[in-house]
Structures are given as C-alpha cells and as structure tokens.
Amino acid sequence: MKAPSNPAATPHGSRRRSSRRRNNLIFRKINQFHRENNVDNVTPMHDWIMSYLYWHKNDPVYQRDIEREFSITRSTVTNILQLMERKGYIQRLSVPQDARLKQLVLTEEGIQRHEKTLLSFHQTDDYVAGLLTEEENAELLRLLNKLREALK
DSSP states (O other): OOOOSOGGGSHHHHHHHHHHHHHHHHHHHHHHHHHHTTOTTOOHHHHHHHHHHHHTTTSOOBHHHHHHHHTOOHHHHHHHHHHHHHTTSEEEEEETTEEEEEEEEEOHHHHHHHHHHHHHHHHHHHHHHHHSOHHHHHHHHHHHHHHHHHHO
16 A cells, blocks of 8 residues: 655644644743843753753863763863853853863853743743643643653
C-alpha cells in the first residue's frame, strides 16, 4: 500500500499540526509576558546560566561548572559567556590563587533580568492554571510528571 503523498492528510499529520498549533499558542503567550516584562531579548541559554549563577550565588562558579552542568563544550560556553558579559549580565572576576581562573558572578542587571524572567514564567503558569479547574490542573500535573519520568 502506497503512503499518502500529503503526510498532513493522515490522522498522524493532523495530530502533529494540532500539537504544533498548541505549542505556538503557548509560546505566543510566554513571549507576550516576556515582552511585558522587558525580557524578550534574553535567550533560554542565557537565562539557564543566569539561573544557575543566581541559585549558586554563595558558591564560586567557574566556566567549567557551566560546561558540566549544561553538557556543552568549552568553546561554546566561552562564546556564550562573552556575549553575556557584553550585555552586562555577568562579570568574570580574577581569582587570587590562579590568574587564569575567572569566577562568574551575576551583575545587578543579570539579577534583575533573571527575576523578571521568573516573573514571566510565573505569570504564564498562573494564566494557564486559570484556564483549567483544580481537578484538571491536578490531572495535567500528573500527566506531565508521568511523561517526565518516562523520558528520563
């Protein structure tokens, strides 16, 4: 039996289109909150790194820690950190015991950007939660946790 020439015409293609539409609508809402909080120019990777630095602010963090935490290469991390430094999100501070080592620290701008990004995500969560009943929210969380466990 020959496959349809238009994959979107199959039930599977229809499900894929529906899923894509849902994703687009969710991301549109997330982007709306990001724009309202003036963080629409923060990339996900920049925010993940800012989040890591934010939650580890009492510990010395170095480039190698970012490489390990996010499983990305040294050259990629170097480029990302250089851009974050130019944008004013982080500072690289010399370490007295080793001039080659640079401690990564969030600047006040980086802290503010990260906190505004967190606010955007909380607003998105609240918005989505408000669309569902308490029971539906509980079921959604149960299903999402099930998917997370299955994908580990």
